Amino acid sequence: MDNKDIAGLLYPDVNIDIEDIFKRYPKRKLKEGAVVTRFAPSPTGFMHIGNFFQAFISYNLAKNTDGVLFLRIEDTDEKRKIKEAKAVIYEVLERFGIKFDEYQTLDGKDVGEYGPYVQSQREMIYKAFAKKLVSEGKAFPCFCKKTEGKEDVLKQRETKFNEDDEKEYDPCRDLSYDEVKAHIDRGDSFAIRLKTKNTGTERIKFYDLIKGELEAKANAKDFVIVKSDGIPPYAFAHAIDDTLMGTTVAVRGEEYISSTPAHLELFEALGFEPIKYCHNPLICKIGENGNRRKISKRYDPEADMRYYFVNGYPTDSVLEYLLNMINSGFEIWRKNNPDKPWTEFKFGINDITAVAPIFDMVKLNDISKNVIVKMSGEELYKNWLNYAKEFDGELAQILEKDEQKYIRLCQMDRDGAAKPRKDIYNYSMMKEYFDYIFSAPKDYELAQEDKEKAKEFIAEYLKAFKMPNSNEEWFNDVKALAGTLGYATDNKLYKQNPDAYKGNVAKACEFIRVAITGHKNSPTLFTIMSILGEDEVKERLKNAF
Ligand code: GLU
Numbered sequence: 001m002d003n004k005d006i007a008g009l010l011y012p013d014v015n016i017d018i019e020d021i022f023k024r025y026p027k028r029k030l031k032e033g034a035v036v037t038r039f040a041p042s043p044t045g046f047m048h049i050g051n052f053f054q055a056f057i058s059y060n061l062a063k064n065t066d067g068v069l070f071l072r073i074e075d076t077d078e079k080r081k082i083k084e085a086k087a088v089i090y091e092v093l094e095r096f097g098i099k100f101d102e103y104q105t106l107d108g109k110d111v112g113e114y115g116p117y118v119q120s121q122r123e124m125i126y127k128a129f130a131k132k133l134v135s136e137g138k139a140f141p142c143f144c145k146k147t148e149g150k151e152d153v154l155k156q157r158e159t160k161f162n163e164d165d166e167k168e169y170d171p172c173r174d175l176s177y178d179e180v181k182a183h184i185d186r187g188d189s190f191a192i193r194l195k196t197k198n199t200g201t202e203r204i205k206f207y208d209l210i211k212g213e214l215e216a217k218a219n220a221k222d223f224v225i226v227k228s229d230g231i232p233p234y235a236f237a238h239a240i241d242d243t244l245m246g247t248t249v250a251v252r253g254e255e256y257i258s259s260t261p262a263h264l265e266l267f268e269a270l271g272f273e274p275i276k277y278c279h280n281p282l283i284c285k286i287g288e289n290g291n292r293r294k295i296s297k298r299y300d301p302e303a304d305m306r307y308y309f310v311n312g313y314p315t316d317s318v319l320e321y322l323l324n325m326i327n328s329g330f331e332i333w334r335k336n337n338p339d340k341p342w343t344e345f346k347f348g349i350n351d352i353t354a355v356a357p358i359f360d361m362v363k364l365n366d367i368s369k370n371v372i373v374k375m376s377g378e379e380l381y382k383n384w385l386n387y388a389k390e391f392d393g394e395l396a397q398i399l400e401k402d403e404q405k406y407i408r409l410c411q412m413d414r415d416g417a418a419k420p421r422k423d424i425y426n427y428s429m430m431k432e433y434f435d436y437i438f439s440a441p442k443d444y445e446l447a448q449e450d451k452e453k454a455k456e457f458i459a460e461y462l463k464a465f466k467m468p469n470s471n472e473e474w475f476n477d478v479k480a481l482a483g484t485l486g487y488a489t490d491n492k493l494y495k496q497n498p499d500a501y502k503g504n505v506a507k508a509c510e511f512i513r514v515a516i517t518g519h520k521n522s523p524t525l526f527t528i529m530s531i532l533g534e535d536e537v538k539e540r541l542k543n544a545f
Pocket of ligand 1: 042238250252253
C-alpha cells in the first residue's frame with residue numbers, strides 16, 4: 001500500500017484531475033512588464049489602514065503597468081458574520097475608488113475568468129491539491145486531536161523524534177496505511193500536514209521586491225495545510241490561488257516575511273514556480289514613550305479606514321497621503337504639479353519605501369487642506385452637504401434650506417482669492433468652524449482685561465453703524481472710529497508708545513470680530529457680515545460680551 005492509497009482513503013470523493021484544474025486557469029496573455037496583482041483581504045468586519053495601503057499599492061502597480069488587479073476574499077478563517085464583514089471591504093474600496101478588473105460581486109457573481117474569487121468557494125480545488133501532495137508522500141494526515149492537549153502530542157513527538165529540536169516533525173508523519181485506515185474507519189477527523197523535507201539546519205535565500213535578497217532558516221516544521229474542518233489556512237490557499245490566478249506580484253504586509261520560507265517550501269512541494277513577494281513595511285505611529293509602534297486598531301481610531309469617511313476627509317486627501325507614505329518623491333511631484341490629479345504620479349515597485357512610514361495626523365490634515373483649497377466654493381458646499389446628508393441630517397436640512405447663503409460661506413476667501421485660505425481639512429470640522437453662521441456666539445474669545453474696553457468700543461461702533469459695502473470701507477470706518485476713541489491708527493507710533501493709546505486698530509477690529517463671530521480669527525469679517533445681514537449683525541453687536 002502506498003501513499004496514493006492513503007490519499008484515496010482520505011479523499012474518496014475528490015476526483016478532480018490536476019491537469020483539468022490547470023486547463024480551467026490558463027496562463028494569462030500579458031503585455032511585457034504588466035503586473036498581475038491582487039488584494040486579498042480577510043473579512044474581519046474592519047479595514048485596517050495597513051491592508052488598505054496594500055490595496056492601494058497593488059492598484060497603482062497594476063494601473064501603472066497596464067496589468068490586472070483582482071480582489072480575492074480570503075474567508076476560510078472567518079466563518080462568522082461573513083456577509084456584513086464582506087460588505088465593509090466592498091464599501092471601503094468603493095468609496096476610495098479602488099476598482100478591480102476581476103472580483104466577485106457582493107451578491108456572489110464572479111466577474112473575470114479566474115474565479116471563484118472567494119476562497120470558501122474553492123474548497124474542492126484545495127482538496128485536490130492536498131490529495132495530490134499526500135499521494136506523492138509530500139503531505140500526510142494528522143489525527144492528533146486538539147483536545148488531547150499539546151503536551152501529550154509533544155511528548156509523543158519527543159519519544160519518536162528526539163534527535164534535535166530544530167525541527168518539528170509531527171508524530172503522525174509516518175503512519176502506515178493500516179493505521180490511517182483504522183482512524184478513518186473510526187470516523188476520526190484529520191488535518192493534513194506538509195511533510196517538510198528539511199531537518200532544521202538548512203538556510204534559504206529568497207528575494208523580496210522591496211527588501212532585496214533575504215536569508216532565513218528554512219522551514220523545518222510539518223505545518224498544517226488543511227485543518228481538521230477541511231479548510232486550508234492562508235499558506236496553502238494563497239499558494240494555490242496565486243498560482244492558478246496568475247499573480248505575478250503579491251503585495252503583502254511585512255509580518256509575512258517570517259513565514260515566507262514555509263510558503264516557498266509549499267510552492268516547491270506543489271511543483272509551482274514561486275511567486276514574487278513584495279512585503280510592504282507596516283505603517284507606524286510614534287507612541288507616547290517616543291518609540292515607534294505599529295498603528296493599531298485598538299489605540300488609533302485612524303487605523304480604521306471608515307474613520308476617514310465618517311470624519312469627512314475627501315478620499316483624494318487620504319490617497320495623496322498614502323502616496324506620500326509609499327514614496328516621498330510624491331511631495332516634490334505635487335509641488336511641481338499642483339493642478340494635476342494624483343493619478344498621474346506613477347511609481348514602480350522599486351520606488352516603494354522600504355522604511356516603515358510614520359502616520360502623522362498633522363501631515364494628513366496639511367495635505368487635506370491643500371486638496372480642499374482647490375475646490376470651488378460651490379464644490380465644497382456640495383461635498384459638505386453630501387457629507388451632512390449621510391452623517392448629520394439636521395445640518396443637511398439647514399444647508400439645503402438656504403443654499404445660496406452656504407455657498408457664499410464656502411466661497412469666502414476661496415473663489416477668486418489670490419491666496420485662498422487653507423483652513424479646512426475635512427467636512428466634519430466645518431460645522432464648528434463656521435459655528436457663527438448658524439447662531440450668535442455664546443462664548444467670546446476675549447481676554448478678561450479687554451472686556452470693558454471692548455464693550456465701550458462696540459457701543460460706539462453700534463451708534464454710528466452702517467453696513468459696509470466693501471472690505472476697505474469697513475476697515476476705514478473702523479479705523480476712523482478707533483482714532484477718535486483713542487486707539488492708534490499708526491502702528492509704528494503705537495509700538496513706540498503703547499501706553500499713550502487704548503490699543504491699535506487691530507485691537508479694535510478684533511473686538512468687532514469677536515463680537516460677531518465669537519472668535520479672534522475668522523475669514524474676512526466683511527464677508528461674514530454680508531452673509532449674516534444687517535439686522536443680525538446689529539443684534540449681535542448689541543448683545544456682545
Ligand atoms: N488574507 C491575508 C491578509 O489579509 C492576505 C495576505 C496576502 O495578501 O497574501 O493578511
